[in-house]
Amino acid sequence: MEKLAVLIQFIFIYSVLGDSTYYSSYYGLPLTSTQVAAYTSNGTVANCTVAVEACDETEPRRIDGTCNNLNYPSYGATRTPYYRILDASYHKKSSSEFEPRLSSSGTELNLTRKIRTSIWAEGRVDDEVLTSVINHLAVFFATDITNTRDTTNYVSWRPYCCKSAGKTDYACTPNHVPKDDFVHRFSGIRCLNMTRPLTFQTSGCAPNTTTPLRIVDATPLVDLSPIYGNTIEKARRTNSGGKLVTVTVNNRINFPDTSTLNLLLGINFVGIILFWNNHNFIADQLAAVNPCWTDDQLFDAAREINIAYGVQMFYYELMATLMGKDNLIADGILSEDEGFRDLYDDTKLPQIALEYPVVLRWMHSLQDGDLRMYYTNGTYKSTFPIVDLTSNTDFLKVNDTMDYVTQGFFRQPTANSDDYVADPDIVQRGLGRLQRSNDIMTNDLAKNRYFGFKGYTEYRNHCFGDSITSFDDLTDIIDVERITQLQLLYKDVTDIDLLAGIWVEKKKENSHVPPTFYCLVKEQLERSMVSDRHWYERESRPNAFTADQLAQIRKVSLARMLCDIGPGVTEIQPRAYELPTTDNVIVSCDEIPNLDYSYWADDTCTTSS
Numbered sequence: 001m002e003k004l005a006v007l008i009q010f011i012f013i014y015s016v017l018g019d020s021t022y023y024s025s026y027y028g029l030p031l032t033s034t035q036v037a038a039y040t041s042n043g044t045v046a047n048c049t050v051a052v053e054a055c056d057e058t059e060p061r062r063i064d065g066t067c068n069n070l071n072y073p074s075y076g077a078t079r080t081p082y083y084r085i086l087d088a089s090y091h092k093k094s095s096s097e098f099e100p101r102l103s104s105s106g107t108e109l110n111l112t113r114k115i116r117t118s119i120w121a122e123g124r125v126d127d128e129v130l131t132s133v134i135n136h137l138a139v140f141f142a143t144d145i146t147n148t149r150d151t152t153n154y155v156s157w158r159p160y161c162c163k164s165a166g167k168t169d170y171a172c173t174p175n176h177v178p179k180d181d182f183v184h185r186f187s188g189i190r191c192l193n194m195t196r197p198l199t200f201q202t203s204g205c206a207p208n209t210t211t212p213l214r215i216v217d218a219t220p221l222v223d224l225s226p227i228y229g230n231t232i233e234k235a236r237r238t239n240s241g242g243k244l245v246t247v248t249v250n251n252r253i254n255f256p257d258t259s260t261l262n263l264l265l266g267i268n269f270v271g272i273i274l275f276w277n278n279h280n281f282i283a284d285q286l287a288a289v290n291p292c293w294t295d296d297q298l299f300d301a302a303r304e305i306n307i308a309y310g311v312q313m314f315y316y317e318l319m320a321t322l323m324g325k326d327n328l329i330a331d332g333i334l335s336e337d338e339g340f341r342d343l344y345d346d347t348k349l350p351q352i353a354l355e356y357p358v359v360l361r362w363m364h365s366l367q368d369g370d371l372r373m374y375y376t377n378g379t380y381k382s383t384f385p386i387v388d389l390t391s392n393t394d395f396l397k398v399n400d401t402m403d404y405v406t407q408g409f410f411r412q413p414t415a416n417s418d419d420y421v422a423d424p425d426i427v428q429r430g431l432g433r434l435q436r437s438n439d440i441m442t443n444d445l446a447k448n449r450y451f452g453f454k455g456y457t458e459y460r461n462h463c464f465g466d467s468i469t470s471f472d473d474l475t476d477i478i479d480v481e482r483i484t485q486l487q488l489l490y491k492d493v494t495d496i497d498l499l500a501g502i503w504v505e506k507k508k509e510n511s512h513v514p515p516t517f518y519c520l521v522k523e524q525l526e527r528s529m530v531s532d533r534h535w536y537e538r539e540s541r542p543n544a545f546t547a548d549q550l551a552q553i554r555k556v557s558l559a560r561m562l563c564d565i566g567p568g569v570t571e572i573q574p575r576a577y578e579l580p581t582t583d584n585v586i587v588s589c590d591e592i593p594n595l596d597y598s599y600w601a602d603d604t605c606t607t608s609s
Helices: 002-017 033-041 112-119 133-146 150-157 164-168 265-289 295-323 325-330 355-366 401-411 424-428 440-450 456-464 480-489 498-504 515-530 547-553 558-565
Strands: 020-024 049-053 090-094 097-100 126-131 247-249 252-254 370-374 380-385 413-415
Touching: 020 033, 112 440, 112 480, 112 498, 126 133, 126 401, 133 295, 133 355, 133 401, 265 295, 265 558, 295 325, 295 515, 295 547, 295 558, 325 515, 355 413, 355 440, 355 498, 355 515, 370 401, 401 558, 424 440, 440 498, 456 498, 456 515, 480 498, 498 515
Parallel strands: none
Antiparallel strands: 020 049, 090 097, 126 413, 247 252, 370 380
């Protein structure tokens, strides 16, 4: 019977593998058939292995992300490892127990809920510059490269972590609420559900004695994988005209229901309504200038343009607005020249820094819990709590709701982080109906610890060479009243959590973000650019754009996208991430620069063919 079982395993492996080679998702090395059989037998083959078909250096970007780096072909696929900017810092109770680091005096750090409520008051204050769409698109692009199942873990798989069953489950790490909590001292809630991050170790891909490293479902490349998936899925395509599938609800075109969507409304809206429909818009434009192209030709070209569209908008518009265009030009992230540039370095693997997604969570301080809707003429219509739309997109399919929501994305201000006021829905009802109470920003700080990050002062040293040994050394970078708060929360300056330090920093000059946020995010922006063999600005990449085509991509803007595919959008301010002002006046869509798709016309394909 054992020989028969082994034979069946080998038959299964051969049928799946075909012309592919299996690699370890964690180590990035080729696996033998025996090793693959072992993963198959214990049910971990999906998490712990990457199947890579033979690479062709002339082929375009693969949907699964493999063969991006020809020397390490599995890197770029899903479930390949992050890297750490700084080494991990854990309190090890045993060889397999990695707990959050202790304070410099050897005691446990203060409760994360206590720290969050001490730094952030609760209320709603509108920002005077930024629109709410900047948050939604930032979250979408973060999901493109860092999508995890952490929330699903404690919402669906382990909803019991605050109950007696959670006390014996190592995966449970609930956030405890102090008795004098400003909100919950009268509610009776003393625990907020949360679990440890899912890792290669908990997934059976690496020994549990090795340092935990989170495992993710997204490719580490900016490739719009929330739209196209990370495997070839014919079900996403109409197989006609190069388009993605849409459905008609209440006589209006809408996105399909799919399990790949993130729980958050902003990601569903931006990812599907914008980039999903933008793909179809591009496919139509390409079909008009290339009537003889096949479905595959149209799909592949539309996907390539849509990805470039997204990356150009993310780097040159969204991050330029948030972090300061001149800052990013000075640091070599953005180019002042509109032509090609090639910064590719095949010694840099396409990976995400473990710090990056946690640092990005600072942006929850900009998150407004209200979804404000407007009529197409800009008149305010109504408000709906955005957390009540978690894992629920039916709301968007009723009547003209999509039109009103779209208008709100470029008319509604985001929250103002300068006043240290957190939106009450974000920090009390973060998951809406899915959980009685959820403090997203407390969870952010707790995950900071469970990822094993060193203290804030060590990252200041990494970024700026600072040698911070006392609270007095913070006076140039943090306001005095905030330093006093930190002294009440942390016994020693070296105890300060990375995210907590970023929360209270003064903003970087000519930007909307704290300096350490800027530093660590900038490192990832650079890494994503130099490690991607298919980066859209490269002249020498496979299927590279022509100079004229790249010039068209340089014209990309959120305003243009919303004019093209945003329901009911006929006018908008050119800088859609910023509120209308005297130098950012709302204008007709006819005045927003448009892409000329004739530059993608195939000379061999004429209207008479």
